[in-house]
Amino acid sequence: DTAVSQTPKYLVTQMGNDKSIKCEQNLGHDTMYWYKQDSKKFLKIMFSYNNKELIINETVPNRFSPKSPDKAHLNLHINSLELGDSAVYFCASSQDAFLTGDTQYFGPGTRLTVL
Protein backbone atom coordinates (compact mmCIF):
# COMPACT_ATOMS: atom_id res chain seq x y z
CA ASP A 1 0.00 0.00 0.00
CA THR A 2 2.94 2.31 0.65
CA ALA A 3 3.09 4.98 -2.06
CA VAL A 4 6.76 5.93 -1.71
CA SER A 5 9.03 3.54 0.13
CA GLN A 6 12.66 3.82 1.12
CA THR A 7 15.12 1.24 2.38
CA PRO A 8 16.77 1.12 4.76
CA LYS A 9 15.05 3.28 7.33
CA TYR A 10 18.22 3.59 9.40
CA LEU A 11 21.79 3.32 8.20
CA VAL A 12 24.82 3.54 10.45
CA THR A 13 28.22 3.28 8.81
CA GLN A 14 31.85 4.26 9.07
CA MET A 15 33.53 7.15 7.31
CA GLY A 16 34.93 6.21 3.93
CA ASN A 17 32.37 3.49 3.22
CA ASP A 18 30.11 3.38 0.17
CA LYS A 19 26.38 2.95 0.76
CA SER A 20 23.12 3.04 -1.17
CA ILE A 21 19.60 4.07 -0.28
CA LYS A 22 16.76 2.68 -2.37
CA CYS A 23 13.52 4.41 -3.25
CA GLU A 24 10.47 3.02 -4.99
CA GLN A 25 7.12 4.58 -5.80
CA ASN A 26 4.00 2.71 -6.89
CA LEU A 27 2.01 5.78 -7.88
CA GLY A 28 2.90 5.70 -11.56
CA HIS A 29 4.55 9.10 -11.25
CA ASP A 30 7.00 10.40 -13.82
CA THR A 31 9.25 12.39 -11.51
CA MET A 32 11.26 11.42 -8.47
CA TYR A 33 13.39 13.44 -6.08
CA TRP A 34 15.95 13.16 -3.35
CA TYR A 35 15.98 15.63 -0.45
CA LYS A 36 18.39 16.00 2.43
CA GLN A 37 17.23 17.19 5.83
CA ASP A 38 20.23 18.32 7.80
CA SER A 39 20.72 18.74 11.54
CA LYS A 40 19.09 22.16 11.39
CA LYS A 41 15.95 20.56 9.94
CA PHE A 42 16.53 22.31 6.62
CA LEU A 43 14.94 20.21 3.85
CA LYS A 44 16.87 20.78 0.64
CA ILE A 45 16.47 19.24 -2.81
CA MET A 46 19.42 17.27 -4.13
CA PHE A 47 18.27 15.64 -7.36
CA SER A 48 15.24 15.32 -9.56
CA TYR A 49 14.63 12.72 -12.28
CA ASN A 50 11.87 12.82 -14.87
CA ASN A 51 11.31 9.58 -16.78
CA LYS A 52 14.74 8.33 -15.78
CA GLU A 53 16.47 11.53 -16.89
CA LEU A 54 18.24 13.91 -14.54
CA ILE A 55 16.59 17.34 -14.51
CA ILE A 56 17.84 18.86 -11.26
CA ASN A 57 21.26 18.48 -9.72
CA GLU A 58 21.75 20.94 -6.90
CA THR A 59 25.42 21.49 -6.11
CA VAL A 60 25.80 18.09 -4.60
CA PRO A 61 29.29 16.52 -4.28
CA ASN A 62 30.21 14.00 -6.95
CA ARG A 63 30.28 11.36 -4.24
CA PHE A 64 26.49 11.32 -4.50
CA SER A 65 25.20 9.54 -7.56
CA PRO A 66 21.52 8.94 -8.18
CA LYS A 67 20.56 6.00 -10.32
CA SER A 68 17.18 5.51 -11.92
CA PRO A 69 16.85 2.02 -13.41
CA ASP A 70 13.22 2.71 -14.28
CA LYS A 71 10.55 5.32 -13.68
CA ALA A 72 9.47 3.76 -10.38
CA HIS A 73 12.90 3.69 -8.78
CA LEU A 74 15.46 6.30 -7.85
CA ASN A 75 18.35 5.02 -5.78
CA LEU A 76 20.97 7.17 -4.10
CA HIS A 77 24.51 5.88 -3.98
CA ILE A 78 27.06 7.66 -1.80
CA ASN A 79 30.78 7.03 -2.09
CA SER A 80 33.43 7.73 0.52
CA LEU A 81 30.98 8.76 3.20
CA GLU A 82 31.90 11.74 5.36
CA LEU A 83 30.70 12.86 8.78
CA GLY A 84 28.80 15.74 7.19
CA ASP A 85 26.69 13.32 5.20
CA SER A 86 24.86 12.38 8.38
CA ALA A 87 21.27 13.48 7.82
CA VAL A 88 17.81 12.23 7.01
CA TYR A 89 17.34 11.63 3.30
CA PHE A 90 13.85 11.79 1.83
CA CYS A 91 12.74 10.44 -1.48
CA ALA A 92 9.67 11.95 -3.13
CA SER A 93 7.68 11.62 -6.33
CA SER A 94 5.20 13.67 -8.33
CA GLN A 95 3.07 13.05 -11.40
CA ASP A 96 4.57 15.69 -13.61
CA ALA A 97 7.64 17.82 -12.88
CA PHE A 98 6.42 20.60 -15.11
CA LEU A 99 2.91 20.92 -13.78
CA THR A 100 2.55 23.98 -11.60
CA GLY A 101 2.07 23.10 -7.99
CA ASP A 102 2.11 19.37 -8.55
CA THR A 103 2.00 17.70 -5.17
CA GLN A 104 5.02 15.74 -4.13
CA TYR A 105 4.61 12.57 -2.13
CA PHE A 106 7.37 11.79 0.30
CA GLY A 107 8.84 8.56 1.55
CA PRO A 108 9.38 7.98 5.29
CA GLY A 109 13.02 9.03 5.19
CA THR A 110 16.32 7.25 5.79
CA ARG A 111 18.38 8.37 8.75
CA LEU A 112 22.04 8.06 7.82
CA THR A 113 24.62 8.25 10.58
CA VAL A 114 28.29 8.34 9.64
CA LEU A 115 30.69 7.52 12.46
Add this chain to the structure above:
Amino acid sequence: DQQVKQNSPSLSVQEGRISILNCDYTNSMFDYFLWYKKYPAEGPTFLISISSIKDKNEDGRFTVFLNKSAKHLSLHIVPSQPGDSAVYFCAASETYNTDKLIFGTGTRLQVFP
Protein backbone atom coordinates in the same frame (compact mmCIF):
# COMPACT_ATOMS: atom_id res chain seq x y z
CA ASP B 1 20.88 31.95 1.96
CA GLN B 2 17.53 30.83 3.24
CA GLN B 3 14.86 31.94 0.82
CA VAL B 4 11.98 30.52 2.85
CA LYS B 5 11.94 31.20 6.56
CA GLN B 6 9.84 29.93 9.39
CA ASN B 7 11.03 31.96 12.33
CA SER B 8 9.07 30.15 15.01
CA PRO B 9 10.56 26.72 15.64
CA SER B 10 7.67 25.74 17.88
CA LEU B 11 4.12 26.68 18.77
CA SER B 12 1.87 25.41 21.52
CA VAL B 13 -1.91 25.83 21.26
CA GLN B 14 -4.85 24.61 23.28
CA GLU B 15 -7.31 22.26 21.61
CA GLY B 16 -10.20 24.10 19.99
CA ARG B 17 -8.33 27.33 19.54
CA ILE B 18 -6.70 28.73 16.42
CA SER B 19 -3.17 27.80 15.37
CA ILE B 20 -1.33 30.30 13.19
CA LEU B 21 1.88 29.25 11.54
CA ASN B 22 3.91 31.86 9.70
CA CYS B 23 6.27 31.77 6.76
CA ASP B 24 8.32 34.52 5.09
CA TYR B 25 10.13 34.38 1.78
CA THR B 26 12.69 36.56 0.08
CA ASN B 27 12.55 35.48 -3.57
CA SER B 28 10.05 37.61 -5.49
CA MET B 29 9.99 35.00 -8.25
CA PHE B 30 8.16 32.54 -6.01
CA ASP B 31 4.57 32.25 -7.06
CA TYR B 32 3.37 28.97 -5.70
CA PHE B 33 3.34 28.08 -2.03
CA LEU B 34 2.61 24.87 -0.20
CA TRP B 35 2.29 23.65 3.34
CA TYR B 36 3.41 20.18 4.32
CA LYS B 37 2.78 18.37 7.58
CA LYS B 38 5.22 15.90 9.01
CA TYR B 39 4.76 13.37 11.77
CA PRO B 40 7.80 11.80 13.47
CA ALA B 41 9.45 9.04 11.41
CA GLU B 42 7.29 9.84 8.40
CA GLY B 43 7.85 11.91 5.28
CA PRO B 44 6.14 15.27 4.80
CA THR B 45 2.56 15.07 3.48
CA PHE B 46 0.94 17.76 1.42
CA LEU B 47 -1.62 19.84 3.28
CA ILE B 48 -2.68 22.87 1.29
CA SER B 49 -1.33 25.21 -1.37
CA ILE B 50 -1.89 28.66 -2.79
CA SER B 51 -1.02 30.34 -6.05
CA SER B 52 0.17 33.94 -6.13
CA ILE B 53 -2.96 34.99 -8.00
CA LYS B 54 -4.94 34.37 -4.82
CA ASP B 55 -4.62 35.74 -1.33
CA LYS B 56 -6.56 33.03 0.44
CA ASN B 57 -7.25 29.34 0.04
CA GLU B 58 -9.41 27.32 2.36
CA ASP B 59 -9.76 23.58 2.84
CA GLY B 60 -11.84 22.51 5.81
CA ARG B 61 -10.12 23.57 9.00
CA PHE B 62 -7.07 24.79 7.12
CA THR B 63 -6.72 28.21 5.52
CA VAL B 64 -3.63 29.66 3.94
CA PHE B 65 -3.27 33.42 3.53
CA LEU B 66 -0.78 35.04 1.18
CA ASN B 67 0.43 38.64 1.44
CA LYS B 68 2.58 39.17 -1.64
CA SER B 69 3.66 42.68 -0.79
CA ALA B 70 4.97 41.54 2.56
CA LYS B 71 6.28 38.24 1.14
CA HIS B 72 4.48 36.48 3.91
CA LEU B 73 2.11 33.58 4.18
CA SER B 74 0.38 31.97 7.08
CA LEU B 75 -1.48 28.77 7.79
CA HIS B 76 -4.49 28.93 10.07
CA ILE B 77 -5.91 25.83 11.67
CA VAL B 78 -9.33 26.25 13.25
CA PRO B 79 -10.24 24.56 15.50
CA SER B 80 -6.94 22.95 16.43
CA GLN B 81 -7.02 19.27 17.36
CA PRO B 82 -4.46 17.09 19.16
CA GLY B 83 -3.96 15.15 15.91
CA ASP B 84 -2.66 18.33 14.32
CA SER B 85 0.45 18.08 16.48
CA ALA B 86 3.26 17.75 13.96
CA VAL B 87 5.96 19.73 12.22
CA TYR B 88 4.67 22.03 9.49
CA PHE B 89 6.87 22.98 6.56
CA CYS B 90 6.27 25.91 4.27
CA ALA B 91 7.57 25.48 0.71
CA ALA B 92 7.72 27.67 -2.36
CA SER B 93 8.46 27.36 -6.06
CA GLU B 94 8.83 29.53 -9.14
CA THR B 95 6.57 29.25 -12.17
CA TYR B 96 9.24 27.91 -14.47
CA ASN B 97 10.91 25.69 -11.93
CA THR B 98 7.89 24.14 -10.31
CA ASP B 99 9.50 20.86 -9.37
CA LYS B 100 12.12 22.59 -7.29
CA LEU B 101 10.55 23.22 -3.94
CA ILE B 102 12.39 25.38 -1.46
CA PHE B 103 11.46 24.49 2.10
CA GLY B 104 11.49 26.41 5.34
CA THR B 105 12.94 24.77 8.44
CA GLY B 106 9.56 23.88 9.87
CA THR B 107 7.49 24.80 12.91
CA ARG B 108 6.60 22.21 15.50
CA LEU B 109 2.98 22.56 16.53
CA GLN B 110 1.77 21.00 19.74
CA VAL B 111 -1.95 21.00 20.45
CA PHE B 112 -2.72 20.20 24.07
CA PRO B 113 -6.12 19.25 25.56
